[in-house]
Every structure is written in C-alpha cells, then in structure tokens.
Amino acid sequence: MPIKKYYQKNKEHYREYNKQYYLKNKKEIDKQKPKYNKRYYEKNKKEIIKRNKEYVKTHISEVRIARRRRQKRYALNNPEKIIAQSKAKKIKIKNKCEICGSKKRLQRHHWRYDKPLIINTLCGYCHNVQHNQVLKEI
Numbered sequence: 761m762p763i764k765k766y767y768q769k770n771k772e773h774y775r776e777y778n779k780q781y782y783l784k785n786k787k788e789i790d791k792q793k794p795k796y797n798k799r800y801y802e803k804n805k806k807e808i809i810k811r812n813k814e815y816v817k818t819h820i821s822e823v824r825i826a827r828r829r830r831q832k833r834y835a836l837n838n839p840e841k842i843i844a845q846s847k848a849k850k851i852k853i854k855n856k857c858e859i860c861g862s863k864k865r866l867q868r869h870h871w872r873y874d875k876p877l878i879i880n881t882l883c884g885y886c887h888n889v890q891h892n893q894v895l896k897e898i
C-alpha cells in the first residue's frame with residue numbers, strides 16, 4: 761500500500777499518537793520550537809514575507825477580523841497603555857526619529873504610562889530597541 765493511502769487510512773490513529781507524544785514530551789518540544797522556527801525564518805525570510813503578503817491579499821476579511829480580535833485582547837491586557845496612547849494622540853510627533861533621524865514608521869514613545877503626556881518621537885526600530893532595553897534592565 762502506498763504510504764499516502766496508508767496514512768489516510770490511519771489518520772486518526774496518527775493524530776492521536778502525535779498528540780499523546782506531544783503531551784508526554786511537551787517540555788522538551790516547546791524548548792526546541794522557537795529555535796527551529798527562528799532558524800527556518802532566517803533561512804526563508806524573503807519567501808515567508810512574500811507568502812504572508814499573498815495570504816493577506818487573498819484573505820483580507822479574515823485577516824481584518826483576526827487583527828481586530830488581537831487589538832481587543834491587547835487592550836484588555838494593557839489598559840494603561842491604551843489610556844496613555846489615547847491621551848498622547850493630541851500631541852504632534854516630530855518629523856524624524858529623535859535617536860537615529862529616520863523618517864520612516866514614526867511612533868510616539870512613552871517612557872512611563874502613568875505620565876502619558878511625556879513622549880518622544882521614535883522610529884519603529886528605535887522604539888523596539890528602547891522597549892527591549894527597558895525589559896532587560898528589569
């Protein structure tokens with residue numbers, strides 16, 4: 761019997777087997793997961809980005825629903841950020857990043873969410889770096 765047909769016939773069995781295997785070795789598998797994904801991503805970056813763009817184009821309504829759901833969940837989990845963001849909306853941002861001078865993807869950066877009116881203009885990249893540094897210091 762060809763492997764494919766054999767697999768089709770015993771699909772449920774395999775699925776159950778894989779599930780049990782995963783549950784039994786969860787810790788080990790989860791430890792390896794991000795590493796594999798990262799390596800795979802670095803190797804196939806261009807292809808993955810292209811594929812994602814295609815997917816968004818052809819599934820725009822599903823993507824929008826998922827995006828909205830994600831935003832809602834984010835707002836529920838980070839209420840102080842949302843309040844700070846809405847207060848800071850009134851403040852105009854500068855026309856370039858205050859760290860590197862880039863004019864692309866400009867964002868408002870809060871140093872503290874309990875002081876929502878103190879912001880700086882940063883590009884997306886420097887913004888990420890700032891937040892990662894703060895996270896590391898804590």
Ligand SMILES: [Zn+2]
Pocket residue numbers: 857858859860861862882883884885886887
């Ligand atoms: Zn920058």
